[in-house]
Amino acid sequence: MKGVFKLTSTTKVLEFKNPSLQGAITVPGDKSISHRAVMFGAIAKGQTTVSGFLLGEDCLSTIDCFRKLGVNIKVDGTNVTVTSDGIDEWQEPKEVLYTGNSGTTTRLMLGILSGTSLHTIMTGDASIGKRPMRRVVDPLRQMGAKIAGRDNGQFTPLAIQGTKLQAIDYSMPVASAQVKSAVLLAGLRAEGTTIVREKEISRDHTERMLRQFGAEITVDDGVISFKGGQQLLGTHVNVPGDISSAAFFLVAGSIVPNSEIVMTNVGVNPTRAGIIEVLEQMGANMSVKFEDEQSAEPTATVTIQTSELNGTTIEGDIIPRLIDEIPIIALLATQANGTTVIRDAEELKVKETDRITAVVTELKKLGADIEATEDGMIINGPTKLNGARLKSYGDHRIGMMAAVASLICETPIELDDAECIAVSYPTFFEHLNDLLVK
Ligand code: S3P
Secondary structure (H helix, E strand, O other): OOEEEEEOOOEEEEEEOOOOEEEEEOOOEOHHHHHHHHHHHHHOEEEEEEEOOOOOHHHHHHHHHHHHOOOEEEEEOOEEEEEEEOHHHOOOOOOOEEOOOOHHHHHHHHHHHHOOOOEEEEEOOOOHHHOOOHHHHHHHHHOOOEEEEHHHHOEEEEEEEOOOEEOOEEEOOOOOHHHHHHHHHHHOOEEOEEEEEOOOOOOOHHHHHHHHOOOOEEEEOOEEEEEOOOOOEOOEEEOOEOHHHHHHHHHHHHHOOOOEEEEEEEEOOOOOOHHHHHHHHHOOEEEEEEEEOOOOOOEEEEEEEOOOOEOOEEOHHHHHHHHHHHHHHHHHHHOOEEEEEEOOOHHHHHOOOOHHHHHHHHHHHOOOEEEEEOOEEEEEEOOOOOOOEEEOOOOHHHHHHHHHHHOOOOOOEEEEOHHHHHHOOOOHHHHHHHHEOO
16 A cells, blocks of 8 residues: 555644555535535425435534434434424424534524524534624524624524514625525525525525425525425435535546546536636646436536646636635645636635635645735645645644645645544545555
8 A cells, every 4th residue: 555644643644655546436425415405304394315415523413403403313324314393393402502613504503593483502613613603693683583692693602592583685795605595594484585695606505405395496696585484395315426525536636646536426516616617727637427417416427637737817706616625726726837816715714714824824834835815825836845744723624635735745744633524524535545556
């Protein structure tokens, strides 16, 4: 075996000698869709079956919260069955709902719980305790929600006293699917028609899934309208592979010499597939074969080969379509010819960690030519990278960026707190090991 992964309690040593990556993998289920499948199944009446569920820590936090609300959830490998009599039958939880590291769980549950008749308290880990919640709490309060929390509801722990809600017409101040989804899910219980207006289109899994569960919703040129009081009905949800997880192997396949990686069942919903557009712009050797364009969430088989790449500019309305992929795109840019500019991405500062600071600080330690800007970063390439001791900041995507970087470093990377990768991709190192040519 050419790769060596040594795991101590806090630090993983990543060392590879002239690696190449060859073979096929199926990346685990999409995190955003897995969360929503359980949430919608819990809201709906009847049984919901989910296949391809992501067994990452974030999605397990969502399951845990709904179990505390009395919803019956069975997990059998990546198949999950949710049985519910509908939202009115949930129980008031005796315990605090713990959302772990998951922003999606925390923010979407705020929207869902606001319109119940229950009193609930939600809290998460140290990272969640620093992430802004007013972006969700403010529109929910406009709908009548009763939410209390630190700094007037900006930070967890948050206490929600469920109440009757009124629909709103809400123009989104930031491109955020979590905010949009929280408002729409509150709208499900509100009196009247909720309207959400987006200037830049964020991921639309909530809109697609509302339809799958039998609701009527209209989407027209960034305006979403949705009548309150609709009853969702249990159904089957097939979760595609997560393009945000595939992204790490798309980049690894392009920058590691003599590589060819095939990934099947990758979710290529156009509101998520910005990284495919960027790889094409940069000149990657890549093919995308659509598998299923008709289902609720389209999928494709994506093949990537080692590529000669050119720098590019990434800005404007593509940003929400690849926001989670920017850390790994930054690493990609260190290997491209010329300058890559990333702008309009200030949202990176409020992710699991400040990803502008984290990416720039850690890639600099490896010798990259990269500078932070107010709303992104500027990267000059190509540069040869050398190993160093890196921090993940407890952020799964920074951890995986470091692991992929180690494949092109002459000397080892020692990665602190690599365990956080299990938040979204618990089998990441197994897949990497399967692909390494031995
Ligand atoms: C998500 C939306 C995005 C994304 C996050 C998942 C979702 O966050 O970064 O990983 O499932 O709705 P924002 O809504 O903060 O942009």
